[in-house]
Amino acid sequence: MATAQLDSDSAQSPNDAITSESSTARPLATLSPERLGMPFDRRLLLATFTSFSCGSMLGYLNTSRLASLRFRAENAHRLPISQPGWYLYHKSKNYYKLKHGITAGLRSGVFLAAWTSIFFVVEESLDVFRGTWRAGRTIGEMEGVSELDIDKVNTGVEKSRDFLSSVVAGMVTGGLWSAWNKFPVLTAARTIRMGLFAGLGYGVAQDALTWARGKTGGVVNDAESWIYRGAKNRRQADDNSTELEQKEQEKQE
Template sequence: MWPFSSKNGDERRERGHLRAPAAPAEVNIPGSWAQPSTHADEPDTDLAADIDETLQTVTLQRQRLGLHPVLRIPLIGAISFFAGFGLGSAHGSTTAALRYRAENAHRPPTSRTGWYLYGKSRNYHAIIGGVTEGVKNGGRYAAWTTLFLAIEDGLDRARGKVFASRQDREEGKLARGQRDFLNTVSAAVAFSGLYGWKHGFDRWSAQRMTRSAVRFAVPYGLAQDALASLRGDRPWYVDWVMGRTVGRHEVEQAI
C-alpha cells in the first residue's frame, strides 16, 4: 500500500513515527475580510484619554480667566500678597527708620565709629520693620482678595444652579453663560459692605467705598466677559443681543 495512506499513517502515528499537524496560527491581515483581533473587546484607552482631555478643556474654557477656582483663587491671592508685601515693606521700613531717629535724637553720635554703628543699627531696624509690616499688609491683601473671589465664585455657582435645566441639575452641571459682570459687581458690593463693617466705617465712608468698588468691578467684569466671549463661552446677554441682531437681519432679508 501507499506508505502515506490513512491506514499506514495511523499505524505509524501510533508507533510515534508521525506527529499530528499543528493548527495554523491566526494571522491578522488588514482589510475588511481580515479576522477580528483578539483585543477587540478591550477599551480604547487613547480615545478615552482624548475625551477626558477635551472635557477638561471645555470645562476650563467656561471658568473665569480660563482657570479653575481651586487654582485661580490661590494664584490671585498670592499675587495680592506680594503686591501688599511690597507696599507694606516700603512703608514699614521708612516708618521704622524715622522712629529710630526720633527715639535717638537726644543722643547723637560724636565719633566716626559712633555714626557708623548708628547707621548700621538704623538700617537693621528699617529692614525688620519693613519685613514685619510687609508680611502683615500682604496677609491682609491676600485675605480680602480671597474673600472677594470666593463671593464671586459662589454667585457664579448659585446662578448656574438656578438657571440650569432639571437634567443638568441632577447631573451636577451648571448653566452656561451665567458668569458675567453682574456677579462681579454684586461681589464687589458685598465685599465693600463687609470691609466697611469690619473697620467701622460711617454711612458716608461706606457709600464712598461702595461707589469705588462698583467703578472697579464694572470694567473688571466686562473684561472677563470679553475674554470669555473670545474663548467661545459667551455670557447670556451677548447671546441675547446676537440672537436679536441675527433674527432682525433674517427678517429684513425675508422682506
Template structure:
C-alpha cells in the same frame, strides 16, 4: 496619507493643548476657581507684603531718626554703629508691617474672589454681575469692619461696584475672546467667536 512619528507627536501635543484650552474657555482668566482664587490670593499677598515692607522700612527709618535725634553720634565709629542699629531696626519693622499688609490684602482678595467664585457656582453663570456683587459685598463688609461713617461707607461701596463692573466686563471679554459663552454677547448680540481648534485649523 502617512505621517512620521514626529508629526504624530506634534499632532497629539497640538490636540492636547487645544483641548485643554477649549475645556477652560468658560473659566475666568482661563483657570478653574480652585486654582484661580489661591493664585490671585498668593499674588496679592506677595505684592502687598513687598509694598508693606518698603513702606515699613521708610517709616521705621524716620521713627528711628526721631527717637535718636537728641543723641546723634559725633564720630565715625558712632555713625557706623548708628546706621547698623538703624538697619536692624528698619528691617525688623519692615517685616512686621509687610506681614500685616500681606495678611490684610490677602484676606481682602480671598473674600472678594472667593465670593465671586461662590456666586458663579450658585447662579451657574459667569458674568460681570457676579464680579460686581462680590466687590460691592466685600466693600460693604470692609467699611463695616473699619466702622466707617455712612457717607464714607457709601462712597467706598460705590467705588467697589464701579471697579467690579470694569473687572467683570474685562473678564467677560477675555472669556468671549477665547471662544467661551457670555450670555449677553452670545445670546443677546448673537456674536459667536471661533474656538481655538477652529482658529488653528
C-alpha cells in the same frame, strides 16, 4: 505576507494615526469655560499669592520708611561724631527698619490676601448660585444641586460667568470692609460704590479676555484644552511609531 502587512502599518503617518485615534476616541465631556482660563482653585491661589506679595511689599516699604524717620527722631540728640559711630548708627537703623518693616509687611500681606480671597469666593459662589438657578433650582421647590441635571448646571454656570457676579462681589466686599471698620453710612456708601466700580472694571476685563480667547480658539470648552490634546496625540503617535519599529526589528531578527 505578515511582513507586507507590517510595512503597510509602519508607513502610516503620524497625522493618520492622530486622525484615526481622534475618530475612535470617546468625545470629551464639555465643561463651562473658567474665568481667566483657569479653574477656581488655581485662580484663587494665584490671586492670593499676588495680593500677599503686593501687600507685603507695600507694607514693608511704608513701615520701614516710617521706622527710619522714627529712629532718626529718637536719636537726634545723640548723633555720632566719628566714622565708626556713624557706621554703628546706620547699622542699628537698618536693624530697626527690618524689625518693624518685616512684621508690618507680613501683616499687611495676610490682610490683603484674606480680603482678596473673600472677593473671589463671593464671585465664584454667585456664578454657581446663578448657574443652579438657571438649571431649575427655585425657592419653592428648593431642590439640591445633586438633584439637578449636571449638563444644565454646567450650561447655567457657563452663562453666568459675566461681569454681573464681579460687580456684586465688589459691592459685597466693600460692604464687609465697611462693617469691619465700622464706617458711618456715608463712608460705607462711598466704599460700596468704589467696590461696584472696581468689580465692574474687573468683570468687563474678564469678559473681554474671554471674548478674545474665543476669537483665537483658546477657550477651554473640553475636559482638556486643545494644547494638551495635541501634545497627547503627538506623544501617542510617537509611541506607536516606536512600537512598530521595535516589532519590525524583532521580525527581521
